[in-house]
Amino acid sequence: MKSFFTGYRSRFVYNTILLDAEPSKIWAEITNVQIAQFRFPLLLSILGIPKPLSAEVIREGVGGYREATFSNNARFKQEILEWEPDKKYRFRFNPTTNFKVGHFMNLSKGPFEIETGGYELFVIEGQTKLVLSSNYRLNGLFGTLMHLPFRMIIYYFQKYLLKGIKKNLT
Secondary structure, three states: OOOOOOOEEEEEEEEEEEEOOOHHHHHHHHHOEEOOOOOOOHHHHHOOOOOEEEEEEEEOOOOOEEEEEEOOOOEEEEEEEEEEOOOEEEEEOOEOOOOEEOOOEEOOOOOEEEEEEEEEEEEEOOEEEEEEEEEEEEEHHHHHHOHHHHHHHHHHHHHHHHHHHHHHHO
8 A cells, every 4th residue: 555645545525416307317418418618617617627628428237338528629538437317327547548627637547547537326305416426536745735625626516417418308
């Protein structure tokens, strides 16, 4: 195991939202997302986070994949790890080698790597609770020192995605 300052530290962050929609409608939105039309938060733009445009499932089920497209022409080919229609969808991020955030950090081999993400749906008293989660890893001293800012950025980014999904449902 690596030391605290030079090792790899896997972390977890999640967000939830209550939606007035059936799980099947939400499932369609989380597996094939269109959010290019929504205003991207200024803070994320200033930080050099590329705007997500869309994500489309190319092949359904475990072992399949979804391709996410961003404003900087970078892509994630998200390998599907769990697939339970209308209930749970989990994927591994596989950013292209040129996927940069913060104007200089490469997500495929930098101090900060997003490992997995996922959505889970729960029906609660006539509404559907949607949970979006991300696992990320911090590498080296820089990654460790930047833990709190990275966590806050992921949290804020997740909120943006969930609000976009909610707007698409209305």
